[in-house]
Amino acid sequence: MVCIQRADSGLCVSVCVCVCVCVLVTMKWISAASLPCFTVASLLLLHCQPVASDADRRSDSALTVVENAEGGGGGGGEGGDEEEGANDNLNVVQPTEQWQTLKPGQAVPAGSHVRLNLQTGQREVRLGEEQLKYMTQDHRGEESQSVFSPDELKQVMKNIKEDLNPDSKASKYRPLEELKRDMAQLDLLVETDAQIMRRLLDQFNSSTSTTEQRLNILLELEYLVHQVDNAQTLCSMGGLQFILDGLNSSDFRLQESSAFVLGSAMASNPVVQVKAVESGALQRLLTALATAQPIRVKKKVLFAVAALLRHFPYAQHNFLSHGGLQVLSELFRADGGGVLRTRIATMLYDMISEKELISQTGLDPVLDAAHEDRVRQYSKVSVEGELLEKGWCTLVPQLLESTEHDYREKALRALLAMAPTCLDQYRSDSSLLGSLLSLRDQYQEMVQSEMILGEENSYFTEIVELIDAIQVKIK
Structure with a gap:
């Protein structure tokens, strides 16, 4: 006997199939074998009859399917009223998107998806596929937004x-x-940068301002003048003159801060560079370098001088004509630590490289209309003659004696740029030739050590290449 039970549209159908193989086999001998076969069939029918007659009984293990409240599912009349009354007494589970366990005696709405969990042995239910199909995220969001609790209302x-x-x-x-x-x-x-600078200049020029207040004002100005427009606005306000006056102050702190503001304002700002030259900034800066000043003041003054000369051949010409290289050579000899020497060697390298680059014919005169004018201006800057005259061909090699890799690199770059002018002095300088051989061996060992560790194109490799380039020119 096979009993099949399924839920479909709210109907619970119990079908009992009783199969007696002997009846099929002995159909033509019914008289001889009818009693045993009929007896077995009768017993099986008696066993199946209670299942069909008691289908409406709700046992603890039975699964009952009821119509959804929204569906209506049943016509009117007395039969419908009896079904509604029966459904009211049922414990109907409301399925959700997630599987939930069915307790004994619970009923499920039609269209629900029921399964038997083989791991737990419990029956589980959730919404059917058709119901899940229309339960989109937007629909659920609209429903959740439209519901307010009584406390919220x-x-x-x-x-x-x-x-x-x-x-x-x-x-x-x-x-x-x-x-x-x-x-x-x-x-x-709410103040603009121009209003802030005007207020700071008024406070700086006030007789009641203390030295500490002026130092703070210069610090704020240095921050503002990094913007090109602010630096130009400061010049139009007359602030450049106040800063230059700070270079003549008896307080070294004011001199240092003034030079710092001046250098920041002139950096990559041709308009301010021209204003500074017209205001006599170059003479005041050279005077500050030539007089006895703390090293921290001279560092900031050298920064301002480099900012004034960079990409400005007119200022470079005036610098050379006012004995600028002579002042730098004295400062180079007096510096024992190498900090100022490195800055000076870098300044010489920039001046020589700029003139060499601008003299190249790679630039298209048609595309660059001011090219010829710049070439003419740089032709008036005679750096090479000054290098020989002031003894720079023997001064710069002294920087190789430093133990700092950065100082050595700056010296090698300057020596390479000065090589066309100082080639004869290099060849006759045995100390320079010995330093180049020693440094090459030292840095070559560093490069090999880095290659063993898997490092390539290192900083030391660049230094070796600079030394090789200088040795090639000397040979």
Whole structure:
């Protein structure tokens, strides 16, 4: 016997199939074998009959399917009323998107998906495929947004009453005149960079300002003049003269800060460079380098000089004509630590490289209309003659004696740029030739050590290439 039970459209059908193989086999001998076969069939039918007659009984292990409340599912009449009454007494589970366990005696709505969990042995139910198909995220979001709890509705009504209360409005909002007065004060606090620089210059020029206040003002100005427009605006306000006056101050701190602001304002700013030259900044900077000053002041002054000369052949010409290289050579000899020497060697390298690059014919005169004018201006800058005259061909090699790799690199670059002018002095300088051989062996060992570690194209490789380039020119 095979009993098949399934749920379909709210109907529970129990089909009992009783098979007696002997009847099929002995159909033609019915008289001889009918009693045993009929007896077995009768017993099986008696066993199946209670299942069919008691289909409406709800046992603890039975699964009952009921119509959805929305579906209506059944016609009117007395039969429909009896079904509704029976369904009211059932414990109907409301399925969700997730599987949930069915307890004994619970019923499920039609269209639900029921399964037997083979691991737990429990029956589980969830929404059917057709129901899940229409339960989209947007639909669920709309339903969740449209539901308010009673407490939330009470709070909304309470807020509406408070908003309609005139007393509460008066306490919540400020008068219009008071708002206008506060906005006017805020407008006074909002300043543009030009207004800030004007205020700082007035405070700097005030007789009541202390040295500490002026130092703070210069610090703020140095931050502002990094922007090209601000630096030009500062010059139009007359602030450049105040900064130059700070270079003549008796306080070394004011000299250092003034030189720092001046150099930051002139960096990559041709308009300010021209204004500075016209204002006599070059003479004041050379004077500050020639007089006794702390090394920190001279570092900032050298920074300002380099910013003034960079890509400005007119200023370079005036620098050379006013004995600038002579001042730098004395400063180079007096510096024992190498900090100033490195800055000076870098400045010489920049001046020589700029003239060499601008003299190349790679630039298209048609595309660059000012090319010829720049070539003419750089032709007036005679750096090579000054290098020989002031003894720079023997001064710069002294920087190779430093133990700092950065100092050596800057010296090698300057020596390579000066090679066309100082080639004879290099060949006759045995100390220089010995230093180049020693340094090459030292840095070559460093390069090999880095190659063993898997490092290539290192900083030491560049130094070796610089030494090789100088040795090739000397040979």
